[in-house]
Amino acid sequence: MDAYKVLEIKQSVFDDNDQQADLLRTELKKEQTFLLNLMSSPGSGKTTTVLRTIEALQDEMTIGIMEADIDSDVDARTVAGTGTKVIQLHTGGMCHLDADMTRQGLLGLGTADIDFAILENVGNLVCPAEFDTGASKNAMILSVPEGDDKPLKYPLMFSIVDVLLINKIDAVDYFDFDFEAVKERVTKLNPGIKVIPISAKTGEGISEWADWLRTEVGSWNGI
Amino acid sequence: MHELGILMGAINTVENFAKKNGVTKIQTLVLQIGELSSMIPKYIEDCYPTAVEGTLLQETELKIEILPGNAICKSCNHVFNLIENEDTCPNCGTQDWEILCGKEFMIKEIIAC
Numbered sequence: 001m002d003a004y005k006v007l008e009i010k011q012s013v014f015d016d017n018d019q020q021a022d023l024l025r026t027e028l029k030k031e032q033t034f035l036l037n038l039m040s041s042p043g044s045g046k047t048t049t050v051l052r053t054i055e056a057l058q059d060e061m062t063i064g065i066m067e068a069d070i071d072s073d074v075d076a077r078t079v080a081g082t083g084t085k086v087i088q089l090h091t092g093g094m095c096h097l098d099a100d101m102t103r104q105g106l107l108g109l110g111t112a113d114i115d116f117a118i119l120e121n122v123g124n125l126v127c128p129a130e131f132d133t134g135a136s137k138n139a140m141i142l143s144v145p146e147g148d149d150k151p152l153k154y155p156l157m158f159s160i161v162d163v164l165l166i167n168k169i170d171a172v173d174y175f176d177f178d179f180e181a182v183k184e185r186v187t188k189l190n191p192g193i194k195v196i197p198i199s200a201k202t203g204e205g206i207s208e209w210a211d212w213l214r215t216e217v218g219s220w221n222g223i
Numbered sequence: 224m225h226e227l228g229i230l231m232g233a234i235n236t237v238e239n240f241a242k243k244n245g246v247t248k249i250q251t252l253v254l255q256i257g258e259l260s261s262m263i264p265k266y267i268e269d270c271y272p273t274a275v276e277g278t279l280l281q282e283t284e285l286k287i288e289i290l291p292g293n294a295i296c297k298s299c300n301h302v303f304n305l306i307e308n309e310d311t312c313p314n315c316g317t318q319d320w321e322i323l324c325g326k327e328f329m330i331k332e333i334i335a336c
Contacts, residue, residue, distance in 0.1 A: 009237065011330050013229060013232060014328065017232070
């Protein structure tokens with residue numbers, strides 16, 4: 001009979017990913033590539049927002065897009081129509097991207113000449129919040145039809161993002177969506193959060209979003 | 224349902240630890256899951272056999288310890304369980320608190336030789 005003994009490991013399951021993410025961030029900083037991790041639930045308008053963002057900033061910087069989905073390449077095709085460099089990542093059933101998958105995506109995209117990369121994460125408000133992708137900044141979109149109670153239901157997501165875009169404000173008349181309630185709820189979870197109401201459809205609010213990005217990309221890349 | 228992918232990552236960490244420490248047989252794996260983490264112990268148990276298939280942990284028994292979701296009240300410093308008290312301090316009735324523990328998902332230890 002072999003002698004069994006207790007070996008202490010005492011390691012958080014997320015430690016390994018956190019280290020990978022920090023390493024990736026350091027490399028991106030050196031390469032002068034600003035990486036934005038964009039998260040939201042499915043159907044909030046992530047791809048349309050990405051298209052608007054490209055439109056607003058493509059004359060000033062080189063942009064690259066990574067579209068992550070469980071399956072299909074419809075988003076990548078849509079973005080490719082703009083002439084911007086884009087790749088599709090398949091997560092193979094996984095509901096989020098981790099730092100290692102992000103690194104593989106960036107390798108596929110090629111970051112040498114990219115000033116600003118957007119990672120369009122899998123549409124999900126739960127798991128992506130728990131995995132640091134190594135991004136410079138994290139953003140999320142909450143769309144008006146989803147309702148103003150989402151910060152109460154998915155507090156972690158709202159507490160880890162640097163900026164919250166409230167999309168589809170052009171449809172606000174058809175929904176009972178209370179902007180002040182959302183602001184109060186998210187500020188309680190995350191006092192430093194920036195909230196920008198937008199309509200990716202009409203373009204309203206996009207200039208404020210582009211201003212925020214311009215400042216962040218500039219300071220990250222040391223311009 | 225993201226337990227499977229996350230658990231596979233944890234199994235990988237344990238395998239690496241075992242290799243580094245010259246462990247050949249693992250009888251038991253002990254995980255700690257906080258009440259406030261997004262891991263559901265039942266799901267972890269359900270997907271465990273699939274996650275360990277073909278690994279060093281194939282025959283390893285899984286044990287889960289639950290860590291309480293406790294907070295300290297910022298108004299009166301009372302320490303209480305968030306779930307039992309529905310996020311409200313039972314001492315002074317306010318909802319202004321700081322989480323002390325309960326968000327963990329830890330690999331605690333293995334019983335091995």
